[in-house]
Amino acid sequence: DGGITQSPKYLFRKEGQNVTLSCEQNLNHDAMYWYRQDPGQGLRLIYYSQIVNDFQKGDIAEGYSVSREKKESFPLTVTSAQKNPTAFYLCASSIVGLDTGELFFGEGSRLTVL
Amino acid sequence: AQSVTQLDSQVPVFEEAPVELRCNYSSSVSVYLFWYVQYPNQGLQLLLKYLSGSTLVESINGFEAEFNKSQTSFHLRKPSVHISDTAEYFCAAVFAGNMLTFGGGTRLMVKP
Numbered sequence: 001d002g003g004i005t006q007s008p009k010y011l012f013r014k015e016g017q018n019v020t021l022s023c024e025q026n027l028n029h030d031a032m033y034w035y036r037q038d039p040g041q042g043l044r045l046i047y048y049s050q051i052v053n054d055f056q057k058g059d060i061a062e063g064y065s066v067s068r069e070k071k072e073s074f075p076l077t078v079t080s081a082q083k084n085p086t087a088f089y090l091c092a093s094s095i096v097g098l099d100t101g102e103l104f105f106g107e108g109s110r111l112t113v114l
Numbered sequence: 115a116q117s118v119t120q121l122d123s124q125v126p127v128f129e130e131a132p133v134e135l136r137c138n139y140s141s142s143v144s145v146y147l148f149w150y151v152q153y154p155n156q157g158l159q160l161l162l163k164y165l166s167g168s169t170l171v172e173s174i175n176g177f178e179a180e181f182n183k184s185q186t187s188f189h190l191r192k193p194s195v196h197i198s199d200t201a202e203y204f205c206a207a208v209f210a211g212n213m214l215t216f217g218g219g220t221r222l223m224v225k226p
Contacts, residue, residue, distance in 0.1 A: 004157075040123060042204060042216040043158075058213070090157055102148075103214065105157030 006106035023091035137205030
């Protein structure tokens with residue numbers, strides 16, 4: 001089955017530690033995205049990538065980093081510089097850019113900072 | 115800045131009753147509109163979309179939404195809800211080729 005796989009589903013981290021969230025897709029999509037979801041705030045775009053070895057900052061990129069070394073993979077690192085990292089993180093992909101608006105989402109990773 | 119507003123954060127409704135989830139967007143020459151659904155602890159799934167053509171769009175599970183340009187709205191409706199419709203619903207828009215913008219979400223709670 002084609003889809004997007006995020007791991008881990010749940011993650012706990014101590015303050016001051018970096019953590020990396022994995023996102024893999026086998027849909028052969030060019031574009032991939034990371035969103036952060038907080039209650040009542042909808043989804044906010046962290047980073048996106050439309051081609052391998054290239055990515056752009058979204059609305060809330062501070063304290064996060066990404067890489068896109070392979071078409072299938074778009075890992076997100078939550079660094080110790082992110083002041084409020086506890087959230088639900090969603091990875092998505094699409095066939096082309098966001099102009100069509102149809103995104104395919106993974107099941108999310110819930111990060112809790114202790 | 116372009117924005118999408120979902121007027122209700124929560125909508126409680128009894129099973130088999132009709133429901134309307136409201137969505138308004140900031141005016142734009144060009145806009146594509148979407149509704150996504152999120153079941154608990156899952157990612158989002160596309161429910162329906164308006165790109166062009168008929169202003170009334172339908173999903174396979176009985177939801178429909180109507181693009182109203184004069185009122186800049188894209189409300190989601192279902193004539194009779196089921197318990198399984200309990201989820202969070204997100205309205206989203208693409209304005210003139212820019213990035214997808216999400217509303218804050220509406221939690222639909224269907225009670226028996």
